[in-house]
Amino acid sequence: MHYLKNVLLALLICSITLLTACGEDNSQRITTVDNPETVAIAFFDALYNEKNVEKAASVCSPKLARLILHYRAPGAVARHLFNMSYDNVEISPDSSGVKIREQFKGTANITVYFDGYYQDNRLKDVKRLAIIQRDGKWFIDKVLKDPF
Numbered sequence: 001m002h003y004l005k006n007v008l009l010a011l012l013i014c015s016i017t018l019l020t021a022c023g024e025d026n027s028q029r030i031t032t033v034d035n036p037e038t039v040a041i042a043f044f045d046a047l048y049n050e051k052n053v054e055k056a057a058s059v060c061s062p063k064l065a066r067l068i069l070h071y072r073a074p075g076a077v078a079r080h081l082f083n084m085s086y087d088n089v090e091i092s093p094d095s096s097g098v099k100i101r102e103q104f105k106g107t108a109n110i111t112v113y114f115d116g117y118y119q120d121n122r123l124k125d126v127k128r129l130a131i132i133q134r135d136g137k138w139f140i141d142k143v144l145k146d147p148f
Contacts, residue, residue: 029058033137036108037093040129043140044091044112047074061132061141081143084125089116106133109144 030042039059046055051074057065071077078085094111107130114125128144 028052028054030055033059033139036110036131036133036138039131039138039140040093040110040112041091043129044089044114044127047077048086048089048091048114048116053077059139061139064140064142082127084114084123084127085118086114086116086123087118089114107131108133108138 030039030046032038032042043056043059046052053068053072053074056074056077057068060068068077068081071080075085092113092115094113110129110131112127112129114123114127116123126146128146130141130144131138132141133139
């Protein structure tokens with residue numbers, strides 16, 4: 001009887017471990033996707049501050065996500081897709097982006113401002129993103145040409 005209890009306890013522990021391991025890891029995904037400005041900030045924060053390519057790709061359209069995951073390293077994505085490298089950066093959206101979003105429901109063009117450091121040099125930059133809405137969630141569709 002004592003042997004049976006030990007076997008059942010071991011099976012229970014293994015089952016719990018397997019079920020927990022099969023759960024989705026939300027630390028690898030951006031979960032707040034109900035606002036295009038929030039999505040844009042979370043995307044760049046995952047890429048530049050957290051150095052997490054998979055997390056950044058989780059809020060991109062399939063085509064852009066494939067391209068981002070192709071580069072694998074956050075530095076390579078930053079260098080090749082955005083032509084920007086930062087050791088740490090503060091990211092803020094343009095407040096006028098809300099007006100654009102209200103005019104064209106389902107799509108938004110968001111301007112994002114960067115203020116950070118790379119190798120002890122202060123760098124400022126601006127990028128624009130086209131963001132689309134699918135099933136109530138916002139996804140980055142493409143990087144727009146530099147407006148300046």
